[in-house]
Amino acid sequence: MGKFDRFCQSCGMPRAMDEKGGGTNADGSTNSVYCSHCYTNGKFNDKFTHSAQMVHFVKEHLKESGIGPLKRWFYTMHISKLNRWKK
Numbered sequence: 001m002g003k004f005d006r007f008c009q010s011c012g013m014p015r016a017m018d019e020k021g022g023g024t025n026a027d028g029s030t031n032s033v034y035c036s037h038c039y040t041n042g043k044f045n046d047k048f049t050h051s052a053q054m055v056h057f058v059k060e061h062l063k064e065s066g067i068g069p070l071k072r073w074f075y076t077m078h079i080s081k082l083n084r085w086k087k
């Protein structure tokens with residue numbers, strides 16, 4: 001919980017857009033740090049090791065959804081600052 005709780009700390013998706021309201025922990029409870037797309041049953045759904053991989057992945061997803069380049073940049077510019085990618 002805290003100020004970062006509004007956004008998934010892996011992909012940056014607003015929590016309000018997560019239809020499940022968050023990822024799931026290994027015990028089945030809701031994880032409030034990561035979204036349901038990134039985190040299921042206590043594990044990440046991807047094998048990414050660097051924020052650039054997530055940025056690329058999210059941009060491709062947004063492109064497929066018909067989102068223009070400026071918005072793709074805007075929606076992904078903060079991903080490298082999320083807790084998962086902090087070194």
Ligand SMILES: [Zn+2]
Nearest residue numbers: 008011035038
């Ligand atoms: Zn996510």
